[in-house]
Amino acid sequence: MDRVTTATHCPYCALQCGMSLGAPAADHPGIPVVGGRDFPTNRGGLCKKGWTSAEVLGTPGRVTRPLLRGADGRLAESDWDTVLDLIADRLRASRREHGADSVAVFGGGGLTNEKAYQLGKFARLALGTSRIDYNGRFCMSSAAAAGNRAFGVDRGLPFPVTDLDDADTVLILGSNVAATMPPFVAHLAGVRERGGLIIVDPRRSATAALTDDGAGIHLQPTPGSDLVLLLGLLHLVIAEDLVDHDYLAERTSGWEGVRRSTAPWWPEAVQARTGVPVEQLRAVARRLARGRGTFILTGRGVEQHVDGTDTATAAINLALALGLVGRPGSGYGTMTGQGNGQGGREHGQKCDQLPGYRSISNPAAREHVAAVWGVDAATIPGPGVPAIRLLRELGEPGGVRCLLVHGSNVVVSAPDAAAVRTALERLDLLVVCDFVLSETAALADVVIPVPQWAEEEGTMTSLEGRVLRRRRALDAPDGVRSELWILRELAARLDAPSVWSTEPSVVFDELARASAGGLADYSGLSHELLDTGVAAYWPYPTGSTGTPRLFLDRFAHDDGRARLVPVRARAADDPAQRDGVLTLITGRLLEHYQSGAQTRRVPELQDAQPIARLQIHPATADRLGIADEAPVEISTTRGTVRCVSQLSADIRHDTVFLPFHYAGAESANLLTEGAVDPISGMPEFKRTTVTVRPVGGVR
Ligand SMILES: Nc1nc2c(c(=O)[nH]1)N[C@H]1C(S)=C(S)[C@@H](COP(=O)(O)OP(=O)(O)OC[C@H]3O[C@@H](n4cnc5c(=O)[nH]c(N)nc54)[C@H](O)[C@@H]3O)O[C@H]1N2
Ligand SMILES: Nc1nc2c(c(=O)[nH]1)N[C@H]1C(S)=C(S)[C@@H](COP(=O)(O)OP(=O)(O)OC[C@H]3O[C@@H](n4cnc5c(=O)[nH]c(N)nc54)[C@H](O)[C@@H]3O)O[C@H]1N2
Ligand code: SF4
């Protein structure tokens, strides 16, 4: 390609920092030079992962030929016709012998909108299966369910990130943006100057440390007690008469039930359950109600729990009671995680959903999408099952026998990872599309090589609901084929109806038509329009100029009102503080991304964080006889992790923290349980009872 500089976005998280890719340096062929680009979310800044992202393009382990497992049990290079014919034959046979739902698809929130859309269409039309879901179930599902329930629509931030710049108070619950979206911190500079940053985290995370020196308040509750904390804050807002009654009357319904639900949560009761002192609770409640620009934001720390949907709902109820939602200069939102975590949940990879965030159970939605696809609506399967149930069905009698994985490394990132591995090994056929041999790809019968972000065109939708152009800066290695091409080839071999373009802009146009009239309406958008650099926030129906701020006039429910939904805290079940019994929380480090499939292959990042370390309080470590940087064993009934201790006073005495970016014996998900939120299907990643002991005896 002859372009010297390509304006695009980072391949990793949902902040989608603006990035420029320059021509490769002579001594580094194939690796474009990365630069930060002025863009509202990052203003030229990038984090370490962004700066080093191009390294993965030339990683030594890159898969550039289809791989097929041979009779000797090893993966060996094959050719496209052989593997595509084999996959199509095996899928057809499975469908014939065991029914269409014996074939399943697992997608990812890192896929472009075009690929996510095509994957959902492929599952329904080419495979005829209802069994499709994706890793966003591990990520956004609780916040999405809460948003849909309260507002009738789910868009992570219903306002541009830059709205935060002028805030007086920002309450962030369970999100460590200083590590997970570093350039985002610049948007908190103003609120820190005004002393209004409030961080809720059982750890003194890098983000919690931003509240130091009068910049704000850090609340350090027991893991999993946020629902009580939020009920307690609302209780105080009511008791101190800080509620915006006019707003509630004009714009919401259900206040009375919510008001009553907060009755038991006197500050003293909240302190007893959460460990947060009464004075801090009062200070926070009053600060939130100062009424000069208040935002409430949630992250995975409060959402990845069995009561994650209710906890996000409690945060929304608090925001509504204060009249923050749909008012310029204030708001509620959730921090979307993956690069296309937002768009990836709008176009049909979710088991219950059709493009445009339409329900697959709604007859009118089915008719609309069927017309775009040129099929009879009756041929579109009904709703499938959410990710954790899908993974449990693998290889079970009457369950799924063949699985296609696009954009997830489930062996590392799904809860109860050992059980997931066993389930994958039970399958008749596992096909993994990836550009590296991830731990999941290493188990596959067929590995399909695909291009990386800088080698393809497409669109991504950022955490603020803004649709962005991902642009090609260089050609993919010889032998690699795009996912759109692969899906078309398989669709043809499976005699699928409809058209299957391999051109991202054409697929986008089809997606736009399919989304028309839906909640996430992209019908006024095209690659051509996005190439002009227009700030395109959905809904963006034909003839409109998009929607940077949602809810200014109405919410998406038929009556235009937001719904306040009463929620209740679960019974207290603190694990007895027996010797060695602790609460494990899992999460992220700045240097690694997700399952680490990409960042563990970047020498600079891997050197900075080469091994898994368990963050543990020095007093707790002392009690257990654990020294700093010493080998430890962490156990549950599901498995054991071996790693190294990291003594730190930044964590509660009763809590330990382990990042989930590592594989093998260091994999945090050997410990986590597959328990899920009953509404969203979100697994409980953030609260596992574990025992910890030193390896090699007490010091
Ligand atoms: N460096 C890096 N950045 C990333 C990613 C990555 O893997 N690495 N992934 C991206 C993705 S997909 C996502 S979803 C986002 C996630 O971004 P975050 O939500 O910021 O990330 P986590 O580290 O999972 O959790 C955030 C914080 O929640 C706290 N926490 C744990 N349990 C509780 C609890 O019970 N209550 C409260 N209040 N807090 C709790 C943890 O201590 C942690 O500091 O990051 C995105 N950005
Ligand atoms: N214990 C614990 N577990 C967690 C979490 C936690 O906080 N704690 N967080 C959860 C969250 S929020 C998330 S989002 C998940 C994420 O975890 P995963 O779903 O495993 O996400 P990634 O590690 O990003 O895996 C993406 C894989 O797809 C490949 N890939 C990237 N782009 C493409 C593409 O365009 N096409 C194809 N075919 N492949 C591609 C990458 O190389 C990589 O192998 O982990 C969840 N697991
Ligand atoms: S914050 Fe996210 S989008 Fe920005 S450079 Fe880092 S990983 Fe990339």
Ligand SMILES: [Mo]
């Ligand atoms: Mo995520």
